Amino acid sequence: MMHLATIPNLVGGHLGGWRHKDAFDRSAMNLEAFIDMCQIAERGKLDAVFLADGNGVRDMHRPALFAANHPSARPAFFEPTTLLSAVAMVTKRIGIVATATSTFDAPWMVARRFASMDHISKGRAGWNLVTASNAGDALNFGLPEQSRDDRYARAQEFYEVVVKLWDSWADGAFVQDKATGQYLDPAKVKPIEHEGQYFKVKGPLNITPTQQGRPVVFMAGQSPPGMELAARYADALFGAGTTKQDCIDAYSNIKGRMARYSRSPDTLKILPGVSVFVGRTSTEAEELYEELQSLISPALGVHYLSKMLVHDLEGQPLDGPLPDDLAEETLGGSSLRRYILDMAKRDSLTIRQTYERTLPALGGPVFKGSAVQVADEMEDWWRSKAGDGFTIMAPVQPRGLRDFVDLVVPELQKRGVFRKEYESTTLRGHLGLPEAPSQWQPQPAARGAA
């Protein structure tokens, strides 16, 4: 079966999404709107809602872009574990995945918040481990910018500490026997006594294992150290390939690395992010697409492209090509930046054409058309092993998610590639992941064994 998560971003995935007539009128700090989105996703039997996150207000040095807001800026939002704990009260089955960074947080605090959220949701929590690539966020924690290797080395140890903390208590440790007065069994808890390069944590954690053993761990590794860490430890991966071939390559690359950690490839679910523009007809989908494109002024489009390319394009002729120095540049940078530059060069795009192509999905893949066309594309990618499913982004909210759930999900169900009903109560169960190993059960019971 295909696995589907969605990013219920209230401003939508298109830069102009929040301005569309079908978008929420107020999205800043709007809890009701967010709950609405999560309930729509649950109605569609999606595996999980997924919240990206950061610890800073970004783009303040680009006032026009800052004032316009863009989908990955998040200038004002709820702290994700508190938000999703609230959401757990108004949903029953859907997984809830929140982001927390290993770069600025403490392993004890992360272990605790996510275990708490997992208990509150009765086994539906996921932790998206990020290393925080936004340099500005470090300034809120009195830290210098860190190199990628440092961040990943720290992330690996951080993960190891968190997982050990989650395994502090054996099942049944809390006897709570009123007659004898024994509340807990001291033999069923152990300190973790971790001493590593970055962390010294004694433990045990002051919270028990949860209905799914421990929260599911998501990652979003695109760089080689990120892919390596995911191959070693992640349960699920938010993929960020820009084309089908990219995603196929990343899929086989990451899954290929798993054997050296004695992991079976199907114990990691890779879910590339895709933007879906769907309509009752392909014309309706095109219309939505055009409406959204028209909401972006050239000035804003150029600002946005400047940000994506980390290069100021203001004052350059709109209908001329990207500046030579930028186009010829062969240095690194993010994979998304590289992709945009390659695309512009390959297709001889002007600055205007480049930003127009970049806007709809912030550089990621777009599936556009009728439900059948979108489902065709999804099925093709899935069968081609570009992913084990997708992380769905919709350009205008709540319309985009509602249309996806009402139009595309039934088509996928009809084809037998997506569940009709939830078969499990936990996120681990939805994703078909094996039981998490525990020090208290040296031989984890095989799933489904009698």
Added chain:
Amino acid sequence: MSKRTDKMVLGINGGALGGHLGGWRHKDSFPNTTMRLDRMIETAVTAERGKFDFMFLADGNGVRQMDKPLLFAANSPSDRPAVFEPVTLFAALAQHTRNIGFVATATTSYEEPFMIARKFASLDHLSGGRAAWNLVTTQYVEDAKNFNRDEHMGREERYERARESLDVVRSLWDSWAEDAFVQDKSTGQFLDPSRVRLTSHRGKHFKVKGPLNVARTPQGHPVVFMAGQSDDGKELAAYGGEGLFGTATGKEEAQAEYADIKSRMPKYGRAPGALKILPGLSIYVGRTSAEADELYEELQSLISPALGVTYLSKIVGMDLSQAPLDGPLPQRPAGQSLGGTAIGRSVLDMAARENLTVRKAYERVLPAMAGNMVKGTPGQVVDFMEDWFRSEACDGFILSVPVQPRSLNSFVELLVPELQRRGLRPDDYVGPTLRENMGLLRPDDPFLHQPSQQIKTGGRS
């Protein structure tokens, strides 16, 4: 007695285990409590039925008493070996309630101000203005070992850090103007860049640039609670606390503490009413005084001498396992540096003053965990509360609930109506926010007198 026109502030200590060491074993207690969300929901809903201003949860970041297996296995209400993280828990409880406030504990010793500011601002939004942060510096030394440290910070450093953290957190809460998020679909302006400010803090313990990535909260700022026992703690409360978990025992001590702390406030430009001093109070109430006595005795009988002595040892910071049960409580050897907590010292003083044996001492300490206690009919209990309130020993109370859910139910059914009848408590919530219900002012929006700026981002041209 003074004629007070303000209302008594009333909160409950919301732990599902109950406040008496034997509470969880009582026949009228929850059959089990560990990681039971339904118990916490029930507690919040019951407290809201009683129009309590808030539910309070103490917290720590460690599993405690593992070196005292007997006490560890019995579990004590202040140890919390396995509980929900309080801010996530309250975010969930907020969806089941409409008016009650939520006071969650977070430590400035191990948490970053940005994270604290963010999670409490988030809770304030999620609850529609019912969040409070109980700022603690953490007393329990072993918690340090979960945060890359071998030893706990000294008191002076902890309080210095706490004050700086509080300043940073409040500055972060002031990041955005209330009207910063324009969200104008026609012009394309989502936010007004002139209505957000940097914190740009560079201090001894923290460097924080800001702004916070959460909008200004429904209360302006979440309410800030503290629990000052030491002189440093009292000073910090006078400087920046809005609710104070008072730890004085006895009315006279409470009056002295009340006067002391309130007298420290003017130098910070604060009116005395801007801080509500709320001692902890354990209440054993029954329809008759015999019923109250019976509950009390039932609970005391659930504690074996061995457990009582272990518990007392923990409170006073001395191993009493070898001391004769019916002999005098040993005093700290002369010359030993003053360690332990204020509670421990006050227990030793009480034992010396009243010539208490070890057994008598633990029997005295158990029912109120060394705090204040009152027992009797609703009239007797409310007499006690009214006297303290009118005598300026306090502005209200944080009630400890000996047996959950029985005691909380009896508070709501027996005590609250009596408090309301006497005009000490309102018949209903004053407003939707905790600030309004506690009678606290809303902090000014720092952008109030600053003009806004309009930016057109326009459409395709």
